[in-house]
Amino acid sequence: MRIAVCIKQVPDTTEVRMDPEKGTLVREGVESIVNPFDTYALEEGVRLKEAHGGEVVAVTMGPPQAEAALRECVSVGADEVVLVSDRAFAGSDTWATSYTLAAALKQVGFDLIICGKQAIDGDTAQVGPGMAVHLDLPQATYVRKVREVTAERLVVERLLEEGVEVMELPLPAMITVVKEINEPRLPSLKGKMRARKAEIRTITAGELDLPAGDLGLDGSPTRVMKIFAPAPREGGEVFEGEPEETTGKILSVLEKEGLV
Amino acid sequence: MAKLRITDACTGCSACVKACPYDGIEVVEALARFNEKCNWCGTCREACPFEAIVEEQEPAAAGPAVDLAAYRDVWVFGEQRAGQLASVVFELVGEGRKLADARSQDLVVVVLGSGMEEACNALLADYPVDRVIYVEGGELETFEAEAYGKVFSSLVRERKPETVLAGATSAGRSFLSRVAVEVRTGLTADCTGLDVDDSGQLVQTRPAFGGNIMAQILCPNYRPQMSTVRPHVMKPPAAGSGKGGTLEKVVPDAANLASRAKILEFIAEVEDTINIAEADIIVSGGRGLGGPENFKLVEDLARALGGAVGSSRAAVDAGWKAYSHQVGQTGKTVCPKLYIACGISGAVQHLVGMQSSDVIVAINRDPDAPIFKIATYGIVGDLKEVVPMLTSKILARKGH
16 A cells, blocks of 8 residues: 655744744744654554555655655655655645645555644644545544555544544545554664665656646635734732632632632 | 745845744845745735835736625534534624624525424524525435535535635534635634724634744635634624524535545543533643642542543643543643643643633742743642642532
């Protein structure tokens, strides 16, 4: 089975914050990482390959720097890596991203596409299902377990708000996974060496042969008009001292607010 | 934002470099220039003190891709589970009503399902909805993304709504992103604010980068404008605000009902406690508890208050509490009347999941913990002493 895993290089959002006075983004020391949710997707792909044979192709769309993220994927088990990169893709929203990635995936070839449930920078969860439509595939989102795999079909468990849904899909298909699905492995020394030497296939806009008007900013229906710092929530009264006293104070304010 | 150009006014001051969220602009030989990481987001344009960054004229072809005037009305996806409308539908009715009024248009709730006629009529009787479009079919009884996507897309193509809102639930997110691609329009995920600007466009506000920044997003040239909206952010209208709206039943095209994915089974999660997403009071524990045995202190306080038990990611990762209790970016977003954080330091990932709570109480030993910066009230102290004492005082007041 040929398994394509879509990954994204993202800034470590734990480190990104706004300077509330200047309204600018504080980016110093922020590292780029593989989107954490995608590491579960990759691990699942590698596990399926190890159990059933085949190969895992990690695919990302991004600037040339995203190569580093692809090398990380090789270090934990990806057999091939593909960088979909072109200045023409800049400014893509989820429509244009899913359109471009779908076209690249057609060239790469796949029986199954696995994505993380969402990326931690944009948090949209829209690119996976979007690709499924562009590629005319059935989908299962929020997969927490792959129960069965054959050459023709897949049985998965989906983690929903009120329980777990068991779903059967014919292949080819697209699934997105949640972190309950597995525990991603750490790179081995051999894996790290393989990563250093790995050959990265690059797919550019010219190779995809898509109308320019459907790519990047021009192909994106949505426009970011403004980025700003969220209104800070003000800290309130803090009580220090003996628990007997502080709990009494807290209780009386909560009572005043009608909460107890 | 359109594409940008740097004019002669640039002095190479690098204010833009500092402002760029993507590291996409650099100063070379005392002049700014965009590099391949630039995403045309336009933050640099706002930051430039010399107004040296300007929008490129969009080519004529980049004007509206569709006849914008042909689209009207605000639609809300009437998500249902087991025949019950989800609580987010009522929140969206409240918000959708405001948007529809601002545009002098109708508010329409679109329900896909089976045996839902009574629920649709009850919605019309009690809430300010102009019309309900009810697409009835046995195949639509349970949500499945492919069939729901096709049925909803064909309805959008035929009726041309100007705006479409759905809850940012697992169902809403899974199928509206399919609809956006099928009808070729924009979709903004997980919005926390919606408004109509002077030109009548929908201004969609959403958090990004884990809630560290907010972005405002428009869909200028395509219709409908579509958003998924975070549950528990918008307020539902009061019941009894019905305005005598009408119900229209639609029979779906059989070809749209075919789905390749088959649902084999649904296993309801057995919750022994109140679901945190719906709770009015939540008491949460974090790493500061020191071990799973101390979660009992949190549970006792929650019980005394009639609330639910939440957890930080650290405590879930440590195996002290099940994932269904996790509050935060990778867990649930909650908006209770009272949120009590015990031994939670307040990492941004946790804060984004609970900072819209009405009242936040933080109990932590470290007076410098970030949680105190957003807490309405705080107690600095050892939670192993403070929490049980608070519990016993509350029980004492209740006369136990």
